[in-house]
Amino acid sequence: MAELPGQIRRMGGGISQLLEQIYGFSRRCLFRVISMGPTPCHIAFIMDGNRRYAKKRGLEDGSGHKAGFSALMSMLQYCYELGIKYVTIYAFSIDNFRRKPEEVESVMDLMLEKIKSLLEKESIVHQYGIRVYFIGNLALLNDQVRAAAEKVMKATAKNSRVVLLICIAYNSTDEIVQAVKKSCINKSDNIEASGNYKHEDRGSDIEGTDMENQEKKIQLVDIEENMQMSVAPNPDILIRSSGETRLSNFLLWQTGNTQLCSPAALWPEIGLRHLLWAILNFQRNHSYLEKRKKQL
Amino acid sequence: MGEKEKRASNRKMPKHVAVILDGNRRWAEKRGLGTSEGHEAGARRLLENAKDCFAMGTNTISLFAFSTENWERPEDEVKCLMALFEKQFRAEMPFFQRDKIKILVIGNRAKIPESLRGLIEEVEEATKSYEGKNLIIAIDYSGRFDILQACKSLATKVKDGLIQVEDINEEAMEKELLTKCSEFPNPDLLIRTSGEQRISNFFLWQSAYTELYFPTVLWPDFGEAEYLEALTWYQQRQRRFGRRV
Secondary structure, three states: OOHHHHHHHHHHHHHHHHHHHHHHHHHHHHHHHHOOOOOOOEEEEEOOOHHHHHHHOOOOHHHHHHHHHHHHHHHHHHHHHOOOOEEEEEEEEHHHHHOOHHHHHHHHHHHHHHHHHOOOOOOHHHHHOEEEEEEOOHHHOOHHHHHHHHHHHHHOOOOOOEEEEEEEEEOHHHHHHHHHHHHHHHHHHHHHHHHHHHHHOHHHHHHHHHHHHHHHOOOHHHHHHOOHHHHOOOOOEEEEOOOOOOOOOOOOOOOOOOEEEOOOOOHHHOOHHHHHHHHHHHHHHHHHHHHHHHHO | OOHHHHHHHOOOOOOEEEEEOOOHHHHHHHOOOOHHHHHHHHHHHHHHHHHHHHHOOOOEEEEEEEEHHHHHOOHHHHHHHHHHHHHHHHHHHHHHHHOOOEEEEEOOHHHOOHHHHHHHHHHHHHHOOOOOOEEEEEEEEOHHHHHHHHHHHHHHHHHOOOOOHHHOOHHHHHHHOHHHHOOOOOOOEEEEOOOOOOOOOOOOHHHOOOEEEOOOOOHHHOOHHHHHHHHHHHHOOOOOOOOOO
16 A cells, blocks of 8 residues: 555656657657748747746746746757757847846856856757857856856857857847947958058059959948858847837847747747747748749 | 827827838739829828827837838839839928928938939928928838948048047947937837838837837728827837836
8 A cells, every 4th residue: 555656656757758758749740740831040039028927926036037948948949849940049138237236146147057057968959969159248248157158159169950049248239339340440451451462563553443442342241241140140030028029139130031029928938839820920921922022 | 188189298109100111012902903002092191190190299200111122123113113202202392391390311312213312302401400300211221221331431430530440339330320310310119010020121220129010900001090009009018128127
């Protein structure tokens, strides 16, 4: 009789494992069906609503971000299983530094813990062969977080299956300003270099002038090359949770033609159905856009 | 107090409303009309909405009339649009002058027909002294083109020694973007009709904190009632700009 509770627990554990396997199998079948249509190459997420989630459930502030992290891991798993190669997440904006110091510190501590955990053997990075980039003004981070981020980037540099871009201490306007500055510096360096050539080769003065004018002009490609996010194509879909419909200074340059989705669910409540809905909409619009292109 | 006045007295009115006027062609198709009729209906709706908007206290309205990508549309449609712009500018000059609306056209003017270019210059000149109401019309505009021209302008200033590279910051960029003409360069609210949920390369930099509203109604059907719905929606937003409320 004393063995019965143990047996029941083992049976319960066995059943739940079985259910998990059935769920996983059904999910993979569903993903196979969805991948028959056009699949987005790059999805970006604004993970909004962690604090509201904690407040709603009467939990302390930090638990919202922890629940948010679990939701993130699930989302990444679904994305990579679906064959989406690039995922970008808005982890921490430069604007967020203006929050209460205690909150900023607690978020930084959580990020340090989670960044370090990416290097563990059981982490999602190893499971899916993820190359991780940290995008943002990393100089604004404390030394520990910055060092951990650089370690992860170095350790995953050889991975090439899928990519995770973590925007931290990031603002799109800051990214654009840095790219503009680099373009200006590169152009003045080029002009100095081409100036030397012109003196030495008098035979082709006219051509030299044309080349010089071309080189002097900053092109769109110059700015694009100098964007930190140039390591990935533009996002096909941008999902912002919690029902807010604004970009909050995220990927402004890159989302000119991106489909924007704003499910009402708070970030820790985000699930597979929201992702599937966004992708189905993408597939519907994709065929409409292709049709319009053919009409042109 | 009428609905309009009630709205105007409410402090939380958007100072700058941006509009992507999408859906003219689909509206015409639904009614068995030609594309040009769709655009004409769109133009009429535009002026009605602009009047309402200014009456409710908005300072700046921006319209995405023609994007850089629109040059790829059929030649006939492009010609019809250019002709429509000319017709509207001429027809509405009295209205702009009567209501003291400053007209500003932003975009790359190199490719638009010369007659239209000349007319734009006339309209801008005639309305340049007005204050308090700005109507920005984006013709052959794209957000990336705007950022690129700002970058080129800054690069020239660096080359000429007027500024150092270190001086290039967000404020410096905003002073070069084409929206510098308005006291409120960044839209508070951006409305894109017809249900498409994308910015299509309209204001990129300027939309950093803009509330984006995507009603499914087609542009020629977007009237006063629909605009009031948009305003109600806007006024319920909690704008945090990255901080806690």
